[in-house]
Amino acid sequence: MSADTIFALATPAGRSGVAVFRLSGPRSGEVLETLTGRPLPRPREAIRRRLFSSAATDEHRILLDDALVIYFRAPASFTGEDVVELHVHGGPAIIAAIGKALSAAGLRLAEAGEFTRRAFDHGKLDLLEIEGLADLIAAETEAQRRQALRQAEGELSALYESWRGALISALARMEAAIDFPDEDLPVDLIALVDETLRVLAREIETHLADDHRGEMLREGYSVAIIGAPNVGKSSLLNRLAGREAAIVSARAGTTRDVIEVKLDLAGYPVLVADTAGLRESPDEIEQEGVARALKRAEFADLKLIVFDGAVWPDFDPAIAERIDEAAIVVLNKAEFVADPDPAIAGRPLLKVSAKTGLGLDALVAALTGRAAAALNPGAQPALTRLRHRAALERCLGALNRGRTAPVVELKAEDLRLAVQALGRITGRVEVDDVLDLIFREFCIGK
């Protein structure tokens, strides 16, 4: 399919114990023979070989490295093409020399994602599996790794393909009703199809009503720390991060920009944002900071609202008004607080001290609990991108239109759109081909 042979360093540039070059395309094997000066090894077996720069005569060739090489013969490879791996010593000069030798052999440096693109073109991976693979490589926490691996292994593809299959067979039945109205089809055929569609629509709705857990797990659970100036928001952020991420000072109005740190709480990714203290200010830079703080709070999955123990039981009522069901409310500088059960409007405050560490474990536990509740995966694989959600919504819309359409021809048209929307998610669509196949089968003997 792809005429040219590409190569790339599959491991990060720089110094490492071992670096891996990957080649893919029809000339991979021949180039391996040239580099080693030996016949191809058996496919899929790692073997030690010396690699040489090519030269007119054997005496003039230069030894490049002592390597481990693997040859994969098409189609049994990651890309479905002939693939070669060169596991070389990971030094910059070696990497440069091997790269030069591969270019000299006429191979082209791969573009970003080109190996995976070829795997898709050869039907090795569908779009969901590819996205899963990308997420797997990007995963920074255990829960992200698990979700990505499930998707890379095809769980989500299998779910959507099963829905697509059910739709296609419903469609085939309807096509039969349209094209062969005189054949003795069951009278209640349309009623049966409608029932299938009803069940399917419910299943897709349930899948969509997931409170975005899969998408949030990919992106991170977003927490905004807000409160009046000087209450210790930046100090709390630094405590949570375990490093001095934000500037702390005794002066009110220190923080202006939103400062975000990534936490890994029991395997869940949590993005905690420190923000400017909320107050009216004549300073326009500080005002901009407050505007950014409010915006971040609005889009956060959770607000961590901080009050100042040094002035307790005094507090800013405007900030107390921002307390909602979802917020975690803390009273910082708790070493100043004698009150054993501080509360605002009946809402208990968690006593913490960014200075002494008091209550920090309880705060981390509360954050972890919220993140876990919002992100924890269900039995069903989660949809992980807006792309999936948008396509499923399109599918569901068409499905529901089809269910209520008065004429069978209109029903069929809507179902075709629904099938297409699902097929776009995996990228494995040849709707008409599949339909033809199933339709032919359905009509056998008629």
Ligand SMILES: Nc1nc2c(c(=O)[nH]1)N(C=O)[C@@H](CNc1ccc(C(=O)N[C@@H](CCC(=O)O)C(=O)O)cc1)CN2
């Ligand atoms: N050295 C190395 N490690 C690696 C990879 C790789 O390409 N090379 N992978 C790559 O990202 C991952 C493993 N994934 C792979 C997926 C498919 C095939 C493969 O050869 N597939 C063939 C044969 C299937 C089989 O026999 O199991 C195929 O699909 O036809 C290889 C690795 C992670 N580790």
Ligand SMILES: Nc1nc2c(ncn2[C@@H]2O[C@H](COP(=O)(O)OP(=O)(O)OP(=O)(O)O)[C@@H](O)[C@H]2O)c(=O)[nH]1
């Ligand atoms: N005693 C005590 N002081 C604290 C505590 N947390 C923060 N502080 C002090 O309170 C002052 C303000 O802390 P910051 O973390 O900068 O407060 P902030 O809420 O980020 O302030 P702005 O960025 O101005 O809104 C600093 O002098 C901190 O050292 C605490 O738990 N106990």
Ligand SMILES: [Mg+2]
């Ligand atoms: Mg601050």
